Amino acid sequence: MVFSDWLSLQVAALLTLGIVSFLYKDNPFYKICESIFLGISAGYWFVVLFWENMVPKLYDNIALMTSDPVTGAGVPRVLYVIALILGIMMLMRLFPKLGWLSRWPLSVVVGATAGLWFLTYLNSNALVQLRATLLPIVAFAAIRSGEGTGLVSWFGKYLGNLTIIIGTVTGLIYFYFSKEHRGVFGQTARIGIYFLMVTFGASFGYTVMSRMSLLIGRIDFLITEWWPSVTAGWM
Amino acid sequence: MKYVLTAAAVLVLTTCVAAQEMGVPDEWRVRAQDRGSDAGGAIEVRWSPHPDEHLIVAYVVLRTTAPGVPWDTVVSLARGTREFVDETVSDGVEYYYQVVAVATPAPAALDSLATPAPAPAPLYLWSEPVQSSGQWFNWGRLNQFVIGGIISAAIILFIAAAKSGRKLFVRRIAVLEAVDEAIGRATEMGRPILFIPGIQDMDNVQTIAGLTILARVAKTVADYETTLNVPVSRSLVMTTARESLREAYLAAGRPDAYNDDMVHYLTDEQFGYVAAVDGIMVREKPATCFYMGAFYAESLIMAETGSAIGAIQIAGTAQPAQLPFFVAACDYTLIGEELFAASAYLSGEPKQMGSLKGQDVGKGMAMVAVIVGAGLLTLSSLLPDVHFIARAAEFVGRLFQVN
Structure with a gap:
């Protein structure tokens, strides 16, 4: 192993142990690791945003003008000039008297995002979900034709359909804000929140398992990569 | 692959004359048309199965911009394929399409130039000229337009009501x-x-x-x-x-x-x-x-x-x-x-209040749709002979179809 690789391993392991030491309590080792992480990441993101956004998306598009197909002369890409102006307006926040100008680009960002995502969210969060919820409570035709393997399987299948329908409707009632949750409406909303909690429980367990795999990954790194490098040395 | 396709196309074009002499049965047709409800740049090519399809290995789609101009190979498709969408076209340009049934296996096509293999006839057919163009409205998304429009209208109305001072x-x-x-x-x-x-x-x-x-x-x-x-x-x-x-x-x-x-x-x-x-x-x-x-x-x-x-x-x-x-x-x-x-x-704030109330309208619609849709599907299963229930259930399903 060359020295630079060996040194990288030691730094990675020390930083890992430093961050994990937070589980014991706040300590100087953690503070050093935290400051290194914070400082490097802030600097890293500045460089990334500059070279991956400012330069290729703004500077290049304005500096490298489009050629006019007839005259061959350079034509500025107007849309990018608008982006430049909006960017400069955002910086006006540095000057208290002109700070109000920064609200305009902010409005453009919020408005454009809302418009662009409207259809996507309508489809993925509403229509597709509703389409999947349109299920028969009991498919009598299938029962008549003798499909399936018996009453238990039919019961299980259609109990599933019924659960989906009840869960969707009661969940929607919980998130209906135009009516106070009282009486039957309130009881129905309560069923909705039970459905939500069961879903959260399942999701919690699933994610905890994935976090465990991340922890195992780091421990594996320490045991199989770092510790042998410590015992063997960099030669 | 490009050379194989070109060779296959050349092979088939060399037999065009022979095929024409044999005549093209009416039942084997090629139709090319602009793809509807899109932003342009696409032409749909459809063809009926070759009468001797069991003898062929592939269909090759060729394209040209005018009679007499050499044909370009667009794609080679497996036997059994009936349609292809050409998304490499430019809007406003007239294209002619030709679909060629290739009888010889493609890898052997180059050799076949020297000794043509026996092929079933006819081997090719071309379409009427066609242009692609963009449309302003995607009719496949009409339901999304209507549902999005109703929710948006509700939000705007509630915002207006909140602004007017209504609590x-x-x-x-x-x-x-x-x-x-x-x-x-x-x-x-x-x-x-x-x-x-x-x-x-x-x-x-x-x-x-x-x-x-x-x-x-x-x-x-x-x-x-x-x-x-x-x-x-x-x-x-x-x-x-x-x-x-x-x-x-x-x-x-x-x-x-x-x-x-x-x-x-x-x-x-x-x-x-x-x-x-x-x-x-x-x-x-x-x-x-x-x-x-x-x-x-x-x-x-x-x-x-x-x-x-x-x-x-x-x-x-x-x-x-x-x-x-x-x-x-x-x-x-x-x-x-x-x-x-x-x-x-x-x-x-009126905008936030109006938005929340407008979305409640959407949730109300969703609840009704789920209950009605599930009820209709169940009824349709119970009463299979009552066709209007099945059609109504299908209609509700189509309302939420995403294309």
Whole structure:
């Protein structure tokens, strides 16, 4: 192993142990690791945003003008000039008297995002979900034709359909804000929140398992990569 | 592959004359037409099966812009294929298509140039000239237009009603009552309040809702003279949060208590931000932690640390995957759309109130659709001979079809 690789391993392991030491309590080792992480990441993101956004998306598009197909002369890409102006307006926040100008680009960002995502969210969060919820409570035709393997399987299948329908409707009632949750409406909303909690429980367990795999990954790194490098040395 | 296709095309073109002499049966046709409801740049080519399809190995689609101009090979498709969408065309240009049934296996095509293999006839047919063009309206998305239009119209109407001074009812949100209690606790303990507005930028509506709640929290904090700490991970969020806080402190009559350092930028990096926030938590030991906005994997790390230092924690997010962690580790949680409802409720702003009420119209429609759709499907299964029920069930299903 060359020295630079060996040194990288030691730094990675020390930083890992430093961050994990937070589980014991706040300590100087953690503070050093935290400051290194914070400082490097802030600097890293500045460089990334500059070279991956400012330069290729703004500077290049304005500096490298489009050629006019007839005259061959350079034509500025107007849309990018608008982006430049909006960017400069955002910086006006540095000057208290002109700070109000920064609200305009902010409005453009919020408005454009809302418009662009409207259809996507309508489809993925509403229509597709509703389409999947349109299920028969009991498919009598299938029962008549003798499909399936018996009453238990039919019961299980259609109990599933019924659960989906009840869960969707009661969940929607919980998130209906135009009516106070009282009486039957309130009881129905309560069923909705039970459905939500069961879903959260399942999701919690699933994610905890994935976090465990991340922890195992780091421990594996320490045991199989770092510790042998410590015992063997960099030669 | 390109050479194989070209060779196959050459092979077939060399036999065109022979094929023409044999005549082309009416039943084998090629139709090319502009693809409808699109932005242009696409032509659909359809053909009927070759009468001797069992003898052929592939269909080769050829294209030219005028009679006499050499044909270009577009694609070679397996036997059994009946259609192809050519998305390499330019709008306004006239194209002629030819579909060639290749009898010889493609890899052997080059050899076959020297000794043509026996082929079934006819081998080719071409289409009428066709141009592609873009359409203004995608009819396949009519249902999305109508549903989106109804919800949008409802939102606009409710915003107009709120602006005109009409009081819109939004039910009480229990979590909000805990906000004052949590701020009061921090004041009594003489410890700061930590507010995390998520890790997303200002283009995320959850961040906007989080900052609205921050403004409401700041007003009470200003009254109580408690310390407020707002670390952020986005520069735009920092500037907007500062503006919200300045206005909140001004509205509370305490502009002197405000300073820009209350809101401070840490880093854009997700886990770098979390490491720093955790450090702030264990060192400053805030009495109350608010998490309002869009969160990802950092949610549990922060909420667990907050729980470990004994802070009262109030969270709100519309990230479904993170809600379980906030529910488990925080004292109070605004679940999903409750975050936006709380934002509207606290601000009383017509746009937010109208938006919330308009979305309630959408939810009402969804509930009716689910109940009616499930009922119709069940009835249709029970009464298979009553066709109008089946058609009605199909119609409801089509309403929510996404193309």
